[in-house]
Each structure stands twice: as C-alpha cells, then as structure tokens.
Amino acid sequence: MSFSLSTVFRPLTRAVTYTRWLHQLIASVAGTLAGFVHGGTFRSTGMEVWLWIAVLPVPVLLAAALIPAVRRVEGLQAQLLLTPGPQGPEERAGTGISTSPSLSWRDRGRTAGWLLLRLAVGVPVSALTVQLPVLSFAFLQAAAGHRTHFRGLPAIDAPHGWYALLVPLPLVVLLAVAVWAGSLMAAAAGRLLGPSAAERLAVLEARTERILEHNRLAQELHDSIGHALTVTVLQAGAARAAGSPEFTDRALAAVEETGRQALTDLERALRLLREDVPHPAARPVLADAERLLESARAAGSTVRAELSGPLAALPGPVSREGYRMVQEALTNVLRHAGPVPVSVRIAADADALELEVRNPMPASPAPAAVGRGLRGLRERAALLGGKAVAGPDEDGEWRVHARLPLARLR
CATH class of the missing domain: 3.30.565.10 (Histidine kinase-like ATPase, C-terminal domain)
Incomplete structure (x- = not known):
C-alpha cells in the first residue's frame, strides 16, 4: 500500500509536474487575447467562454506555423518547461526536441499540428484549473450550510455537512488531469517538434x-x-x-x-x-x-x-x-x-x-x-x-x- 501511495504522490513532488502545467496554461493565452479582440466573448456564460477561447485563435496559429522561427520558439519553450533540468548542448540534444527553424513544409505542418494540440489540451486544462478549485470552495460552503451558485457551476440549493467529503475530489481530479496532460504533451513534443529527417542526417x-x-x-x-x-x-x-x-x-x-x-x-x-x-x-x-x-x-x-x-x-x-x-x-x-x-x-x-x-x-x-x-x-x-x-x-x-x-x- 505504501508503494502505491508513493507512486501516486511522487508526481506532486517533482518540479517538472508544475512546469508542464504552466506550459499548458500558457497555451490559452492566445485564445484569451483573441477573446478580448472579439467583442462579446466574455459576456458568454459557462463553457461557452472556453469554447470561444479554443476556437478563435486557430486561424492565427495556422498562419504563425508558416513562420520558420515559430518552430524554434516552441522548441525552446518545450525544452525549458516540458523537460526542465540542465540545458547544456548535450542535455538539449538528449530531449529529442529540436530548436531549429522550419526548413520544409513538412516541418511547418508538424508545427501547426503542435500548436493546435497545445490549444486543444491547454484550454481544457486551463478551464479545469479555474473551475475545479471554485467547485471545491462551493462544496466547502455547502458543508458549512450556505447555498452556493458560482458562475459556470450548478447551484447547490440544499447545503449539508456531507459535502465536506467532496471538497478534495475536484483538486485530486485537477492534479491527475494536469499530470496526465503534461506527460501527453512531453511525448507529443518529441514527435511533432523532434528533429526532421534532414536535421537527423x-x-x-x-x-x-x-x-x-x-x-x-x-x-x-x-x-x-x-x-x-x-x-x-x-x-x-x-x-x-x-x-x-x-x-x-x-x-x-x-x-x-x-x-x-x-x-x-x-x-x-x-x-x-x-x-x-x-x-x-x-x-x-x-x-x-x-x-x-x-x-x-x-x-x-x-x-x-x-x-x-x-x-x-x-x-x-x-x-x-x-x-x-x-x-x-x-x-x-x-x-x-x-x-x-x-x-x-x-x-x-x-x-x-x-x-x-x-x-x-x-x-x-x-x-x-x-x-x-x-x-x-x-x-x-x-x-x-x-x-x-x-x-x-x-x-x-x-x-x-x-x-x-x-x-x-x-
């Protein structure tokens, strides 16, 4: 049992868990900026806001993928946040993530796929990072006997003490999603931002x-x-x-x-x-x-x-x-x-x-x-x-x- 607990809690003690989490949160910045430009985005309710944040920046990201330097910027960011640690030449080469500009249309296509994947994973993680702690607070309020109704969450009209048992559940789910999504992006970076055939040659x-x-x-x-x-x-x-x-x-x-x-x-x-x-x-x-x-x-x-x-x-x-x-x-x-x-x-x-x-x-x-x-x-x-x-x-x-x-x- 102790081995299982240490396996479960080990990711929480690793710095890479939180740098990967930050990497996912950064992905929603483009959508947030696009939401400010697009009038009325943040007047929507519930999940509509996050849907707009996920959709609005897609054309911009596809256009950005055509710029050769974008692949280099994304590679550097992925190395620093998805695989943190010593960043000498040998260590950087060992990450399997390239920091070279796009040299071909295939490189640009892989960069576009990477940007879209970052958006598709980063926006849900950002939404859960915002909403799940609020849900835990709502359960805590309900356990204290207060009715709660936070934006984007269902109302709790019948508060009861047993809601205290649910307070840690959203946080556990959030941490599990953040660890899983971080591992997913680290693996995807090696495939989509990895060296091209020309670079390997x-x-x-x-x-x-x-x-x-x-x-x-x-x-x-x-x-x-x-x-x-x-x-x-x-x-x-x-x-x-x-x-x-x-x-x-x-x-x-x-x-x-x-x-x-x-x-x-x-x-x-x-x-x-x-x-x-x-x-x-x-x-x-x-x-x-x-x-x-x-x-x-x-x-x-x-x-x-x-x-x-x-x-x-x-x-x-x-x-x-x-x-x-x-x-x-x-x-x-x-x-x-x-x-x-x-x-x-x-x-x-x-x-x-x-x-x-x-x-x-x-x-x-x-x-x-x-x-x-x-x-x-x-x-x-x-x-x-x-x-x-x-x-x-x-x-x-x-x-x-x-x-x-x-x-x-x-």
Missing part, C-alpha cells in the same frame, strides 16, 4: 566528421610521434655504441631537432581538439620532405632521394597526406630494418603524385601486418582516390609505393 554527418577527424589526428600522432621515437632510439643506441664524442654531439643534435618537430606536431594536434582555436598551426607538406630525409640520415641511414615535379604547387590534402605517407614508410624502415640504405622517390606531374620508398629486407623481417602504420598508409591513399601497396619486390627489397591522382583535385 546533418547531426549524423557532423558526428561522422568528428569521428573521422579524431581518427585522422590519431593516425597523425602515430606517424609523427612514432617516427620521432624511432629516430631517437636509434640515435641513442648508435651514440652509445660509437663511443665518439663528435658522433655523440651529432646524435644529440639530431635527437633535439626530431623531438622539437614532434612537439610541434603534438601541439598542433592538441590545438585541433580545442574548440577555441579556429586556425591551428599548418601541417607539414611534401615541400618539407627534406627534413624527413635528414632525420633518416641522422639516424644512420644512407638516403638516396629523387624529388621531381612541382611539389610546392600540389593540392593541400595530397601534399599533407603524402608527407605523412613518406614519414610512415621511413619510420618502418628504421624500426624494422635499422639504419640501412634507403631509396626515396617523390614525383609529381599533371596527373598524379607517385611516392616510392625502397630498402633492403632485414635478415629477420617483422610481419607486415603488425601495427597500424601500413593500414593507415593504405587508408590515406584510399581517401584521396589513390592506392598504396607495400611488400617485397622481385629484387628482394622492401618497397612501399603509392599513387595519388591529381587531375580531379585541381
């Missing part, structure tokens, strides 16, 4: 873009930091094995430069994750490829490079992704084969950009599928409409080759 596309951007940043950090750590480890090992102060100085200088570049890349990636930085630092491009080659040379590799074509004039996306692909290929050489001779070819023409990195196969090659580097390299090429392959060639060397089309990007 836009949200999905934005979410997909964020995921892709995060994945791209993760790949860039993998490439940049992985390259820096590989070079640093190789330089430190070579300096310790060489036992030469001069070589150690060169190794420390290379480690310093590589670490500085890695910190720059890390800072740029972190800035991209902050919403308050609209113009993050520029990403490296193939015109900066010489620093990759010098980094590999500093790690002990003999690098033979062939760069041809207008690398500085390449489209931004191709040049940036091409830089990362060369970086990943050189990192894999240093990580799996050590400081071996490397051949790098970067060639651009009017149709495509070709990247090729070759190195001798190590005595005990690591499995090609280990790590995400080669997979990321292939993904970068595929996103630009190109293709990347990696594996041993007929000469017994490990070869990474990528071709990125340029004609459709210019």
Whole structure:
C-alpha cells in the first residue's frame, strides 16, 4: 500500500509536474487575447467562454506555423518547461526536441499540428484549473450550510455537512488531469517538434566528421610521434655504441631537432581538439620532405632521394597526406630494418603524385601486418582516390609505393 501511495504522490513532488502545467496554461493565452479582440466573448456564460477561447485563435496559429522561427520558439519553450533540468548542448540534444527553424513544409505542418494540440489540451486544462478549485470552495460552503451558485457551476440549493467529503475530489481530479496532460504533451513534443529527417542526417554527418577527424589526428600522432621515437632510439643506441664524442654531439643534435618537430606536431594536434582555436598551426607538406630525409640520415641511414615535379604547387590534402605517407614508410624502415640504405622517390606531374620508398629486407623481417602504420598508409591513399601497396619486390627489397591522382583535385 505504501508503494502505491508513493507512486501516486511522487508526481506532486517533482518540479517538472508544475512546469508542464504552466506550459499548458500558457497555451490559452492566445485564445484569451483573441477573446478580448472579439467583442462579446466574455459576456458568454459557462463553457461557452472556453469554447470561444479554443476556437478563435486557430486561424492565427495556422498562419504563425508558416513562420520558420515559430518552430524554434516552441522548441525552446518545450525544452525549458516540458523537460526542465540542465540545458547544456548535450542535455538539449538528449530531449529529442529540436530548436531549429522550419526548413520544409513538412516541418511547418508538424508545427501547426503542435500548436493546435497545445490549444486543444491547454484550454481544457486551463478551464479545469479555474473551475475545479471554485467547485471545491462551493462544496466547502455547502458543508458549512450556505447555498452556493458560482458562475459556470450548478447551484447547490440544499447545503449539508456531507459535502465536506467532496471538497478534495475536484483538486485530486485537477492534479491527475494536469499530470496526465503534461506527460501527453512531453511525448507529443518529441514527435511533432523532434528533429526532421534532414536535421537527423546533418547531426549524423557532423558526428561522422568528428569521428573521422579524431581518427585522422590519431593516425597523425602515430606517424609523427612514432617516427620521432624511432629516430631517437636509434640515435641513442648508435651514440652509445660509437663511443665518439663528435658522433655523440651529432646524435644529440639530431635527437633535439626530431623531438622539437614532434612537439610541434603534438601541439598542433592538441590545438585541433580545442574548440577555441579556429586556425591551428599548418601541417607539414611534401615541400618539407627534406627534413624527413635528414632525420633518416641522422639516424644512420644512407638516403638516396629523387624529388621531381612541382611539389610546392600540389593540392593541400595530397601534399599533407603524402608527407605523412613518406614519414610512415621511413619510420618502418628504421624500426624494422635499422639504419640501412634507403631509396626515396617523390614525383609529381599533371596527373598524379607517385611516392616510392625502397630498402633492403632485414635478415629477420617483422610481419607486415603488425601495427597500424601500413593500414593507415593504405587508408590515406584510399581517401584521396589513390592506392598504396607495400611488400617485397622481385629484387628482394622492401618497397612501399603509392599513387595519388591529381587531375580531379585541381
């Protein structure tokens, strides 16, 4: 029994019950204003007044539904009163109620249906809010032995003490109707003011873009930091094995430069994750490829490079992704084969950009599928409409080759 009582009285202790009630009372404001404009409305008796309040504003509401901003206003009001609580961006999105203006005739139609439903529910609730407390007072007067006759209510000509038993009944009915109507409007708001198909698609596309951007940043950090750590480890090992102060100085200088570049890349990636930085630092491009080659040379590799074509004039996306692909290929050489001779070819023409990195196969090659580097390299090429392959060639060397089309990007 206690559980049942707590279930019954719980809505009375929730703020949302009363904010929803207020939302329903506001719906009758338009009808009340229309009643003042329409002469003679409030000279009617009984339920006729409320009938006029429910009917008079219909044409105005239908016309208002054609205004795109009305949907936004109704959405904001529904969020604040039907689903009160924290109103941050995530909480507002979780209500299922849109605050965007009408973008189509379907949106306008749903807005019109919402306005009419608000009127159809709000006016009866407003009428009961006014009349039922008066009825309770009439029962109280009758229980005290007074005849009562209030406007809009039947007269009580035979007062009696037993009317005291009926005093709470109208108030209980009013609260029950207010709770039920509030729940009804909250559910209807999700359907009539919920995001349209175009809005849901836009949200999905934005979410997909964020995921892709995060994945791209993760790949860039993998490439940049992985390259820096590989070079640093190789330089430190070579300096310790060489036992030469001069070589150690060169190794420390290379480690310093590589670490500085890695910190720059890390800072740029972190800035991209902050919403308050609209113009993050520029990403490296193939015109900066010489620093990759010098980094590999500093790690002990003999690098033979062939760069041809207008690398500085390449489209931004191709040049940036091409830089990362060369970086990943050189990192894999240093990580799996050590400081071996490397051949790098970067060639651009009017149709495509070709990247090729070759190195001798190590005595005990690591499995090609280990790590995400080669997979990321292939993904970068595929996103630009190109293709990347990696594996041993007929000469017994490990070869990474990528071709990125340029004609459709210019």
